[in-house]
Amino acid sequence: MGRKRIIFAPAEGGFYGTLGEEPLAARAASLGRAAQAALALGTCASFGGIFAARPNPTGCIGLGELFAREGISTPLVNLPGCPPHPDWFVGTVAAILLSGLEGLEEARLLDEYRRPKLFYGKLIHEHCPRRAYFDEGKFARYLSDEGCLYELGCKGPITHADCPLRLWNGGTNWVIGCGAPCNGCVEPGFPDLVSPFYEKLKEA
Numbered sequence: 001m002g003r004k005r006i007i008f009a010p011a012e013g014g015f016y017g018t019l020g021e022e023p024l025a026a027r028a029a030s031l032g033r034a035a036q037a038a039l040a041l042g043t044c045a046s047f048g049g050i051f052a053a054r055p056n057p058t059g060c061i062g063l064g065e066l067f068a069r070e071g072i073s074t075p076l077v078n079l080p081g082c083p084p085h086p087d088w089f090v091g092t093v094a095a096i097l098l099s100g101l102e103g104l105e106e107a108r109l110l111d112e113y114r115r116p117k118l119f120y121g122k123l124i125h126e127h128c129p130r131r132a133y134f135d136e137g138k139f140a141r142y143l144s145d146e147g148c149l150y151e152l153g154c155k156g157p158i159t160h161a162d163c164p165l166r167l168w169n170g171g172t173n174w175v176i177g178c179g180a181p182c183n184g185c186v187e188p189g190f191p192d193l194v195s196p197f198y199e200k201l202k203e204a
């Protein structure tokens with residue numbers, strides 16, 4: 001029996017993701033087996049992200065799915081985001097150093113997608129400064145308008161992240177603060193789930 005080959009892209013024998021001549025998934029699996037814990041940083045590492053979008057010709061998958069396929073039981077934390085906020089990574093590493101990954105699991109600090117609730121526990125919509133506009137039914141028609149961006153495709157009502165409270169770039173601003181709708185980048189299924197980006201959600 002030949003050497004077992006772990007690949008991201010069955011169609012091309014792993015050609016699309018290699019490290020040298022080794023399929024990237026094989027490297028991720030061998031490192032993952034030996035690790036005490038794994039952090040999947042970013043939406044692609046967590047859930048496949050843009051690379052796994054339909055029709056996904058490379059067969060791209062996230063680290064959790066790779067671990068499941070290969071029977072790897074190493075504890076995993078997903079830190080999605082496109083990009084992920086640096087605080088989400090540093091804060092998670094600090095929490096693991098303080099209480100261990102088992103501590104996070106035991107305290108039920110991870111959500112159903114293995115994201116730390118500390119950072120991904122609330123909907124964008126809950127703390128959005130434009131929420132009063134949504135409740136009043138005052139919706140922006142153009143990106144530069146005042147008002148809620150729901151009609152312009154905002155995915156805040158289905159997206160779990162603390163961006164409205166944490167802000168980005170050292171607290172400078174964040175996407176809705178700049179007048180652009182949230183595109184739901186931390187959710188499993190991004191980008192297919194939230195496409196088209198600039199069309200209204202079918203259900204809030």
Ligand code: SF4
Nearest residue numbers: 128131148149154156
């Ligand atoms: S739909 Fe978007 S812009 Fe409107 S309140 Fe919710 S998160 Fe804010």
